[in-house]
Amino acid sequence: MKRQFVKIMTVLKINTVMCVSLCLILGVAFGPMAKQSFAGEETVYIALIEGLSGPYAYAGQSILAGLEFALEEANHSVLGKKLKLITRDNELKPPLAIRKMREVVRKYKPFFVFQATSSSVSLAVEQVALELKVPLFCEGYATQITGLECNRYTFRWDAPNYAGARSGLSAFLELHPNLKTFYIIRDNNASGLDMTNIQKELLKEIDAKILKVVVTPLGNADFSSYLTEIASLKPDAVIFNTYGSGNINLTKQLWEFGISKKVPILSAFGSLAMFRGMPPQAPKGIYYGLNWWPTMDNEWTKEFVAKWQKAHNGELPTDGAANSYNSLKMVLAVAEKVKSLKAKDLILGLEKFGKYDGPTGKEWMRPWDHQIVHAFLIGKGKAVKDKKYDDDYLDIVASAMEYPNTSPLDSTCNFKINDEDL
C-alpha cells in the first residue's frame, strides 16, 4: 500500500515538473507574440462601483443592465478603442465604495465612473472622484450631491430629493387638499434624512402637523409595529421615504394591514424594479414619486423601450436602466464630439451639453452644478383588474419640475463653469 502511494506520488511529481517546464517554454516562446497581437487594439475602461447586492440590489442590477445595453449598442468601442466595463459591488458601504473606487481607478484608469444607489455612498465617492480627477455619474438622491458637496467631476441625472420632495409632495397635496396630519417613515441614511427635512419644510408652509417621524434600518423587513401605531394615531396621510427592499416590504405590509385602503399614502420613490418584487395587489392606491416610467409619451422613451424589449424578450426596462443607458450614451456622444477621453475634455463637453431629448422628454444639463433637470412624475398604483399587462402597475397622475439652485447666483454649488483649470 505504502509502496503504491510512493509510486503514485513520484509519477505525480514528474508530471508536475513536466507541466511547469512546458508552460515556461510556451510562455517564453509565445509571450512576445501575444503582446504584439493585443498592442494593435487599445482597451479603455469605464467602471461601475455599485450596490449590486443587499437591499438596493434591485436598482444596482438595473443600472448595470442599462450600461451593458448602451455598451452593446456602442459595439464595445469608443474612438476606435475597445471599451470595457469594470464592475465592483460596494455593498452600500461608503468605506468599501471608496476603497473599490481607488482600486479600480489605480488599476484600470477608467475615463468615466458610474455609481447610483445610496446617497451616503454617492457623497463619499464624489469626493474620491474629485481627488483622483476622474469624472463620475453619481445618482444618489441627496440634494447636496449637486448642491453643497458638488464638484466639477460629479454629474447627476436622477432628480435630487429637493425636486423629488417638492414635486412629489406638492402634486400629492393638490390631489388631496384637506390633509392636515402626517406620519412619516424614513430610511436611516443621508437620502432619507434629506428627503424628510424637505418634506417637513413644505408641510410647515401649509400648517400641517407631523405626528411622528420614524427611522428604520435600510432594507427593514418588518414594519408591523409602525403600522399598528399608524392604526392607533390615525394620521390623515402617510409618507414613506424608503427605498429598495425596505420600500417593497413596507408597501406589502401597508396593504396587508389594510392601511393603503383607508389612508392616502405617498412613497417618495418608486421604481419598476421594486414593483416587480411586490404582490401585484400591494401598490394599489399608493402614490409613488418616479424619475421615469416606461410608458412615458416621448420619442426617446418609445425608441429605447422598443430596442430594449427587442433585446430582452419583450421585458420592459426599469428607470435605473434608462438612467445609466442615457448617462453612458451622453458620455460617449461627448467623447466622440471632443475626440478625447481625457477627464478635462469630457467635463467641459458635458458642461456644454445643454438641452437635449432624454428619457423624460426635454432635459437640460445644468452647467453650474452638473445636475440634469427633468420632469419628476407621480404615479398612482393600479388595481390588478385594471392592469393591461404584468408591469402595468401605475397610472401617471402628475408631473412637476421644482429644482433648487435655479440660477448660478442662487446655487449652493460654487465651482467656476467652463474653467479649463481642472
Added chain:
Amino acid sequence: MTTSMILPQVVNGICWGMILGLIALGLNIIFGMLNVINFAHGAFYALSAYLAFSLVNYLHIPGVSTFWGSLIIVPIIIGVFGIFIEKVLVRPLLSEKHEYQLLLTFAVLLILQEGIAIVWGTVARPFNCPISLIGIVDLKFMVYPIYRLFVLALTGIIFAALWYFLNKTNFGSILRGGIEDGDMMRCLGINITLVRNLTFGLGIALVGVGAVLSAPITGSLNPQMGMTYLITCFVIISLGGLGSFKGAIIGGILIGVLKSVMIFIEPKASELSMFILMACVLTLRPRGLFGKR
C-alpha cells in the same frame, strides 16, 4: 400614550417574538445537546427561505409547490441537510476546543451565504403570503392580518408539540438526559452520537419552519437575511438561558414585545433596547432567566 395604543404593539411583539423563539429554540437545542454554538444557524435560515421560494415559484410539483407544501417539505430537507453537516463537519470537531467549532460553523455560514448568492443571485426575491390567508381581522382594539394570527396559532401548537415530545416521549427523555450528562447516557448504553446527530437535524428543522413562516412577513429574501436573525437569536438564548427550552420561547417573546413597544416610544432605541435588556439580565443573573449553567 394609552393602553389602547400599547396593546397592539404587545400583540404584534408576541407574534414576531414567537417566530424568533422558534428559531432561537433550534439554536438552543443544538447548544444544549452538542455544546456547539452554531454560527451557521442564520445561513440555514436563509437557505430554508430560498428553498421554499424555489419550491413555490419554480418547481411546479402539483400539491407540493405551495406555501403549505413548503411548510412541510422544507423543514424535512433542511433537517436532513443538518444531519449531514453534523455527521461530516461538526462531529469530528466535537472533542476539540470551542474555537474550532466556532470557526467551522462560521465557515459553513459564509459558504452557504455565498452559495445562495451564486444560485439565487444577490437581488432580493419576493415571497408572498398564501392567498387563503390574505386579509385582516378586526380584533376591536386593533386590526391585524390573518396571516400573522395564523403564525401566532401555529407557533403555539409547535411549541406545545415540542414540549410534549421533549417531556413525554422516550426520545425526549434521552435528549434531555443527553443535555444534562452525555457520558452517563452513553454508560446506559444509549447511542448518544446518533441522538446528537438527530438533535442537530431537529434544531435545523426548527429553523426551517421559522424561515418558511417568517418569509411572507418579511416579504423579500436576500442572501444576508440570516445574519440579522442570528444576532437576535444569540441575544434571546443569552437572555433566556443557554440550553433552556422555556428560555428560548420566553426570551423570544420578551425581545419581540420589547422591540415592538420601543418602536412606539423611541424608534431609534428599538434595536439597542434588546442589548440593554440582555446586559441587565446577565448582570443580575449570569446564567440567564431559565439557564441552569
